[in-house]
Amino acid sequence: MLKVLTVSDVINIFSDAKEVDNENVDINSAIGRVLSEDIITNENLPGFKRSSVDGYALISSDTYLCSESMPAMLRYTGSISIGEKPTHQIRQGECVYIPTGAMLPDGADAVAMIENCEELGDEILINKPASKWENVVFEDDDVKVGEIVIKKGTVIEDRHIAILAGLGITKVLVKRKIKAAIISTGDELISPYDNREIPKVRDINGYYLTAALIQDGCDAKYIGIAKDNEDELFNLVKNSLEESDVVFISGGSSAGNRDFTINIMERLGEVLFHGIAIKPGKPTLMARVGEKFIVGLPGHPLSCAVVYRFIMAKLIDKMLGRVKKDNSLVLNMGENYHKAKGREEYLPVRIEGDLAYPIYAKSSAISVMARCDGFIKIDRDLEGIQSGEKVVVLR
Amino acid sequence: MLKVLTVSDVINIFSDAKEVDNENVDINSAIGRVLSEDIITNENLPGFKRSSVDGYALISSDTYLCSESMPAMLRYTGSISIGEKPTHQIRQGECVYIPTGAMLPDGADAVAMIENCEELGDEILINKPASKWENVVFEDDDVKVGEIVIKKGTVIEDRHIAILAGLGITKVLVKRKIKAAIISTGDELISPYDNREIPKVRDINGYYLTAALIQDGCDAKYIGIAKDNEDELFNLVKNSLEESDVVFISGGSSAGNRDFTINIMERLGEVLFHGIAIKPGKPTLMARVGEKFIVGLPGHPLSCAVVYRFIMAKLIDKMLGRVKKDNSLVLNMGENYHKAKGREEYLPVRIEGDLAYPIYAKSSAISVMARCDGFIKIDRDLEGIQSGEKVVVLR
Numbered sequence: 001m002l003k004v005l006t007v008s009d010v011i012n013i014f015s016d017a018k019e020v021d022n023e024n025v026d027i028n029s030a031i032g033r034v035l036s037e038d039i040i041t042n043e044n045l046p047g048f049k050r051s052s053v054d055g056y057a058l059i060s061s062d063t064y065l066c067s068e069s070m071p072a073m074l075r076y077t078g079s080i081s082i083g084e085k086p087t088h089q090i091r092q093g094e095c096v097y098i099p100t101g102a103m104l105p106d107g108a109d110a111v112a113m114i115e116n117c118e119e120l121g122d123e124i125l126i127n128k129p130a131s132k133w134e135n136v137v138f139e140d141d142d143v144k145v146g147e148i149v150i151k152k153g154t155v156i157e158d159r160h161i162a163i164l165a166g167l168g169i170t171k172v173l174v175k176r177k178i179k180a181a182i183i184s185t186g187d188e189l190i191s192p193y194d195n196r197e198i199p200k201v202r203d204i205n206g207y208y209l210t211a212a213l214i215q216d217g218c219d220a221k222y223i224g225i226a227k228d229n230e231d232e233l234f235n236l237v238k239n240s241l242e243e244s245d246v247v248f249i250s251g252g253s254s255a256g257n258r259d260f261t262i263n264i265m266e267r268l269g270e271v272l273f274h275g276i277a278i279k280p281g282k283p284t285l286m287a288r289v290g291e292k293f294i295v296g297l298p299g300h301p302l303s304c305a306v307v308y309r310f311i312m313a314k315l316i317d318k319m320l321g322r323v324k325k326d327n328s329l330v331l332n333m334g335e336n337y338h339k340a341k342g343r344e345e346y347l348p349v350r351i352e353g354d355l356a357y358p359i360y361a362k363s364s365a366i367s368v369m370a371r372c373d374g375f376i377k378i379d380r381d382l383e384g385i386q387s388g389e390k391v392v393v394l395r
Numbered sequence: 396m397l398k399v400l401t402v403s404d405v406i407n408i409f410s411d412a413k414e415v416d417n418e419n420v421d422i423n424s425a426i427g428r429v430l431s432e433d434i435i436t437n438e439n440l441p442g443f444k445r446s447s448v449d450g451y452a453l454i455s456s457d458t459y460l461c462s463e464s465m466p467a468m469l470r471y472t473g474s475i476s477i478g479e480k481p482t483h484q485i486r487q488g489e490c491v492y493i494p495t496g497a498m499l500p501d502g503a504d505a506v507a508m509i510e511n512c513e514e515l516g517d518e519i520l521i522n523k524p525a526s527k528w529e530n531v532v533f534e535d536d537d538v539k540v541g542e543i544v545i546k547k548g549t550v551i552e553d554r555h556i557a558i559l560a561g562l563g564i565t566k567v568l569v570k571r572k573i574k575a576a577i578i579s580t581g582d583e584l585i586s587p588y589d590n591r592e593i594p595k596v597r598d599i600n601g602y603y604l605t606a607a608l609i610q611d612g613c614d615a616k617y618i619g620i621a622k623d624n625e626d627e628l629f630n631l632v633k634n635s636l637e638e639s640d641v642v643f644i645s646g647g648s649s650a651g652n653r654d655f656t657i658n659i660m661e662r663l664g665e666v667l668f669h670g671i672a673i674k675p676g677k678p679t680l681m682a683r684v685g686e687k688f689i690v691g692l693p694g695h696p697l698s699c700a701v702v703y704r705f706i707m708a709k710l711i712d713k714m715l716g717r718v719k720k721d722n723s724l725v726l727n728m729g730e731n732y733h734k735a736k737g738r739e740e741y742l743p744v745r746i747e748g749d750l751a752y753p754i755y756a757k758s759s760a761i762s763v764m765a766r767c768d769g770f771i772k773i774d775r776d777l778e779g780i781q782s783g784e785k786v787v788v789l790r
Contacts, residue, residue, distance in 0.1 A: 046596070047591075083595055084582075159700065198498070201441070211557075214553075369557055
């Protein structure tokens with residue numbers, strides 16, 4: 001019996017998927033990887049009191065009530081260099097020159113900005129009172145010991161490398177890359193590198209899926225094109241599964257071919273479902289083999305792409321423990337759109353200003369993928385979207 | 396004299412930057428690269444008339460007026476396999492079995508869905524009239540000869556690989572990668588890999604910029620930390636410039652150090668400006684050396700990151716002819732924010748629902764980068780943003 005699941009049932013199945021193991025990487029090669037630990041500092045930043053301006057470090061009470069007409073007069077006892085430990089303590093009536101970022105000397109509790117000071121031989125005239133801790137950055141103003149600075153599950157970006165470098169954390173624990181194998185099936189398929197004789201069709205899904213999985217942070221290996229032959233496909237899937245976490249098979253939407261794929265899944269593991277209540281993309285099937293998965297995607301390129309991007313990418317996220325940035329846009333629908341009840345639909349749209357217009361893609365499966373600006377998800381129970389209604393465009 | 400430019404003046408300077416050369420890459424390694432030609436097809440897709448359903452190819456006029464009670468009776472003359480050229484022409488009174496995706500045989504002008512047909516020995520009963528071209532996809536329904544399928548300047552994604560594979564275009568002309576060199580300056584700086592003694596500061600900008608440039612598609616090379624010494628820095632910059640298109644120097648915001656950077660720029664080329672009316676990030680300077688650039692970024696990590704992301708990344712875009720996807724979000728401001736007139740400001744914000752709240756980041760330069768969800772750009776002439784006002788969050 002065919003077991004067709006709703007999209008949320010399918011996502012629910014993913015919640016059982018086991019996360020892959022961790023590995024240590026250097027921050028120089030950590031971009032795009034998924035952090036598998038919270039980054040907690042054992043250090044304060046900046047880690048010392050420092051001046052936020054160029055000026056004179058002093059004791060604030062020495063400047064109380066001073067003004068341009070009645071400046072405070074402090075003894076200049078030297079200057080501090082950035083990156084160097086101050087060697088002398090400030091006592092009452094004294095000051096030292098301090099540049100932005102340099103360490104506040106012991107005894108000082110404020111910095112007077114250079115604009116409010118005048119040199120007069122060995123004396124510095126202060127024209128404006130400095131309040132306590134004025135222009136001083138505290139040792140833990142930026143980062144405090146024990147703070148979580150980056151959360152587990154984060155995809156590491158340039159800005160995270162910045163804070164890791166700042167804290168001297170040069171190695172991080174990340175998820176190892178997921179290994180994915182991609183097989184295309186169909187007697188009509190040829191390689192894009194081969195000469196085409198009509199009505200052969202070039203393999204699109206294999207190239208799309210490999211690119212999508214690489215873009216999505218996987219170690220993706222394109223295995224090639226399998227003929228519509230159960231034994232050939234069985235061996236390819238079995239061998240690929242040994243070296244992979246997930247095997248994606250696309251095509252095989254014709255009745256006979258679909259049977260092959262189901263048979264192979266049953267021979268190797270447990271079939272989880274035979275269809276998803278989604279449009280496009282219904283003929284999707286999936287099996288579990290131990291902690292690994294075999295995914296059968298539709299042969300129609302747009303269906304294959306929609307099911308990968310909006311369903312199967314969530315399996316990859318789950319196996320990586322990944323929390324992805326939401327790139328969706330909230331826009332308004334530019335025209336009425338009608339749909340049949342019962343299936344969740346992913347409708348390709350183009351964006352004009354803050355309006356989203358449906359792209360009718362029935363027979364233009366390939367070009368619509370290149371042309372569309374995103375997809376609108378329309379819930380199962382809806383019968384359409386009215387012009388002007390708010391829509392979320394997934395990208 | 397210090398030449399301070401507005402942000403739009405700076406962007407304007409970039410319009411003179413020359414695009415880098417092109418190179419050919421295989422579609423297997425084209426993801427993330429910038430297309431430097433329009434992709435125009437010399438082929439129709441699918442390239443032949445094909446069936447969009449499983450059914451019987453026939454001549455539509457043979458089915459006119461048929462019904463379940465009065466089916467049309469057609470002679471079954473064989474079946475067509477997907478990927479194979481049909482060998483026989485359909486004549487009046489005949490039909491052939493055709494699976495989804497297979498090529499329509501000569502003579503046929505419609506496909507009756509299998510659900511509306513019955514087998515009866517050598518005859519097929521058709522229970523529902525097929526209109527002309529029903530269930531037939533035309534040869535150019537997806538892509539037409541001469542059509543631009545991907546535009547020059549596009550960053551190649553998985554979905555573009557799909558159409559390239561479909562069209563048999565296995566090599567594309569892209570911009571070569573921009574070579575960037577990154578130098579950090581400051582006597583206070585140490586490597587994140589070294590033991591830190593307070594008040595030394597780990598190099599953040601060098602690691603941030605290298606990561607940001609790699610993330611942005613460049614060949615980025617971290618040269619290292621230069622001491623505050625004009626000749627040392629001069630040699631480093633000069634040598635780096637020979638192997639790079641752009642050299643980024645960060646730090647040197649202290650008066651003496653800034654002078655070094657200006658001197659070096661003047662010794663090597665033409666200084667374009669000494670400051671940008673932007674907050675944070677004013678102490679940014681830039682020089683042109685032939686077709687190459689030297690960029691001096693502020694030492695303060697948040698300032699350095701803001702200037703790279705919102706200004707200098709546009710230089711990289713220009714040199715690549717790249718049209719980037721807009722990931723900005725339109726939200727409402729969660730609270731009032733006041734700013735001084737005269738400088739364009741980039742304010743870090745966190746997002747809660749559809750509200751953006753400012754993060755006050757004066758002394759928390761590093762952590763704010765990891766914590767913030769984006770930045771709001773506030774125009775030069777504005778004095779702030781009111782709670783509830785629409786804001787564009789750049790990400």
